[in-house]
Amino acid sequence: MRARTPVSAAEGIVLDERLELRADRLLAGGQAVLREVDVAAGCGEVIGVAGPNGAGKSTLLRALAGLPCGQEVSREVPRPVGRCGVALIGHDPALHPQLTLAENLDLAVALAAGTRGSVPDALRRVGLQAAAGRPAGACSAGMLRRAGLARAWACRPGLLLLDEPTAGLDGASRTLPADLARETARAGGIVFVATHERQAFEAVAHRWLQVAGGRVREERP
Numbered sequence: 001m002r003a004r005t006p007v008s009a010a011e012g013i014v015l016d017e018r019l020e021l022r023a024d025r026l027l028a029g030g031q032a033v034l035r036e037v038d039v040a041a042g043c044g045e046v047i048g049v050a051g052p053n054g055a056g057k058s059t060l061l062r063a064l065a066g067l068p069c070g071q072e073v074s075r076e077v078p079r080p081v082g083r084c085g086v087a088l089i090g091h092d093p094a095l096h097p098q099l100t101l102a103e104n105l106d107l108a109v110a111l112a113a114g115t116r117g118s119v120p121d122a123l124r125r126v127g128l129q130a131a132a133g134r135p136a137g138a139c140s141a142g143m144l145r146r147a148g149l150a151r152a153w154a155c156r157p158g159l160l161l162l163d164e165p166t167a168g169l170d171g172a173s174r175t176l177p178a179d180l181a182r183e184t185a186r187a188g189g190i191v192f193v194a195t196h197e198r199q200a201f202e203a204v205a206h207r208w209l210q211v212a213g214g215r216v217r218e219e220r221p
Helices: 057-064 101-111 119-125 141-155 176-186
Strands: 011-015 018-028 031-042 046-050 086-089 159-163 190-194 207-212 215-218
Touching: 018 057, 031 057, 031 190, 031 215, 046 057, 046 176, 057 159, 057 190, 057 207, 086 141, 101 119, 101 141, 119 141, 141 176, 159 176, 176 190
Parallel strands: 046 190, 046 207, 086 159, 159 190
Antiparallel strands: 011 018, 018 031, 207 215
């Protein structure tokens, strides 16, 4: 176990079967958003993250991904390391607009660590097999959201971080994020889901964290 140190960024590291995140404070826009953060998860867990807008849910996910939190970082933040890599699916689809959906996923798979899946199968899972050759820049917002989920299915990360994953999805696609979370956990991965649509993940999440008032607290039954 690491002792907590007074830094303005977090350490998130996958240690064999467990991920631990400890930080005195996490920043967003140069301001401390969360304080005294102490989060741990084991392989095979799906953890829901609830809280109001602006409470720091996205900041927490960025810290878990090993990304800098805010502009005031006192030292380099190590990325989580492990056997199977990390996937953060947020509001930005992070797809190259001039590449096709299939090309975007092929690139992601080529860069991914650990076990990888089939790009055609991943696109089929989200109903985008017919659009595989379409440039990402010519796709709707909903299609891009589904393509982001397909990318995670193809890359099979050991740490999956979903930030409001149901936003922009239509009725037929709204179960896809929960399916992805369930399958990732069953494969031994760790999943965090930040969402306002808690009911969509109640059957999948093993436990919930509540982010509010600058603190992250585990909900008790």
